[in-house]
Structures are given as structure tokens and as C-alpha cells.
Amino acid sequence: MFAVYAARIDRDQPLTGLELGERPAPEARPGWSTITVRAASLNHHDLWSLRGVGLPEDRLPMILGCDAAGIDADGNEVVLHSVIGQTGHGVGPREPRSILTERYQGTFAEQVAVPTWNVLPKPAGLSFAEAACLPTAWLTAYRMLFTNAGVRPGDSVLVQGAGGGVATAAIILGKAAGLRVFATSRDEAKRKRAMELGAVEAVEPGARLPQRVDAVIETVGAATWSHSVKSLRPGGTLVISGATSGDRPSHAELTRIFFLELKVVGSTMGTKDELEDLLSFCAEAGVRPVIDEELPLDRAREGFERLASGEQFGKIVLTNH
Secondary structure, three states: OOOEOOOOOOOOOOOEEEEEOOOOOOOOOEEEEEEEEEEEOOHHHHHHHHHOOOHHHOOOOOEEEOOOOOOOEEEEEEEOOOOOOOOOOOOOOOOOOOOOOOOOOOEEEEEEEEEHHHEEEEEOOHHHHHHHHHHHHHHHHHHHHHHHHOOOOOOEEEEOOOOOHHHHHHHHHHHHOOOEEEEOOOOHHHHHHHHHOOOOEEEEOOOOOOEEEEEEOOOOOOHHHHHHOOEEEEEEEEEEEOOOOOOOOOOOHHHHHOOOOOOEOOOOOOOHHHHHHHHHHHHOOOOOEEEEEEHHHHHHHHHHHHHHHHOOEEEEEEOOO
């Protein structure tokens, strides 16, 4: 079957290890389901995999892609939960948690196999492309906001780096949940888009906000860390799920963190139950992911290049028709 895969690891030029071509189709195994992929979305996780983060060379070649929506063997429209091993369903009970493509072949292919437990019904109101955006970036944003930041309607939140998949999801979900959302971006056009999506104000990174916020959604890392800490009210919560600008800020802001009793919470992906809640929320509230671009699978390299450039706003989706 045709697939997009990591053939080599290159930490400095990750796209040199990206290949498009034929790979073996999934083999049937007990407790697993083979899904015909209709749409799959790109994540920074795919670029990190090409750099060898979470993907050692002895597991190559590895089909990339965490997220997918498609059709199961019985003709049902489904969405995949891409965290494997946290419950023991379909895999050994002691297997550590991993994200699809760290141990198992991914979704950028005509077919993918996952534990049957990881297969959820796709809401009828969501297209395959929209549903394929949810299991990584949108699930991450959902858990960051509602589980780990613990914000409630009327609270305020700062979303760093508007334009990325998690940040865009956090703006839309926050607005839909009645939060007062602020956003940052270096790009004026992205700041404008953030306001169109529901941010009450969008500023340049580091700019002073009109108020201190209850929570910060942080995926940028080193470049925005100090601003994130300084933007919180006393007792506020900083939730971090990524560090696209690096994980070593020049100032850790430890004094401010302990003096103001701030909380710093790490967040990774989300549970199957949270994904079910997210799918229901999107279906019932009319919330839809922002899709930057849809490309056929054989043009995947263009999508990877756009993601690596940081030019996208929202999700890049690869389709199989």
C-alpha cells in the first residue's frame, strides 16, 4: 500500500529522511482492527519523529501519522485514539504508554491497524478531515484547558503561539466554553485570525496583557516561558504540552513561581474518555477545527514543508479518496 514514512533519522534536516512509496499493509492480529484511512492530520510529533525523538533507528522504516478518521471493516465511520498501551487493551498489560508511530506503524497510509479499543464512532456532523484533526492537537488542547488548567466559564486564559494546531484548538474551545481568551503571535495576520476565532485580544509575544490571566496554554517553550509566567495572576496555572522553540528558557522565573504560588502542570495528549467528550462537544456545540490545507497523500512532502516553516494556521490534513 502507498504510505508516507520515516526511512532515516536526521536531527538537523528531518525532511531528508521522509519517503513516499509502497509499504506492507497491516496484518490481522487478535484484538486489533484495520481501518481504511480517509483523512489524517500532521502534527509536530511527525517532525520530531524524523529527528529521532521517540523513534529510535532500529524501528525504521516507520509509517508516520498519529491522527486518522476512516472506515472500519464493517463500514462504520470512525476516529482513532492514538495513545497505545495505557490500558493494556490490544497490547500487553504492562506495555508503557506510547503515541502511535513511536512503536506502531502510523496513519499516513491507505490502511492502519490499532487496538479495537482505540476505535471510536465518528460523529455524523464532522467530515473525515475535521475528525482527523481532533485526536492529537485538539485532544491535547481539551485536556490542557479543562482537565489540567481547570478553567471555568468566565475565567481568562492566554494562548501562546496562535497558528499552531494546539493553540488554534485552545482558542476555539476556550471561546466556545465561555472563557476570556488572549493570544500571542509574531505574525500580524495570525493575530487577526486569532481574534476572528474568538480571542478578545491578540498581541505580540512578550507584550503586556490588559489583565493577569487564570491560566496559560504553553506550547512554544523557551521563547515565551517568561512571558507566560509573568502573565499569570497569583495562584494561576501554567499548562505546558510542548516546546517548539526549545526546552531551556534563559530565565526559569523560579522566584515568581514560588512567591505567587503559581502551578506548572505538564500535559500530554488525553484519554479515550476525553476524546469521546471532545467529539461530543464539537458535534453538539457546532465547534469545528480550522483546516489550513488539505492535500492528497502523495503530496505529503508539501504539507511537511509547510508545517516545518511555521506558516500554517490550523491543521494540515492528508486525504485518501
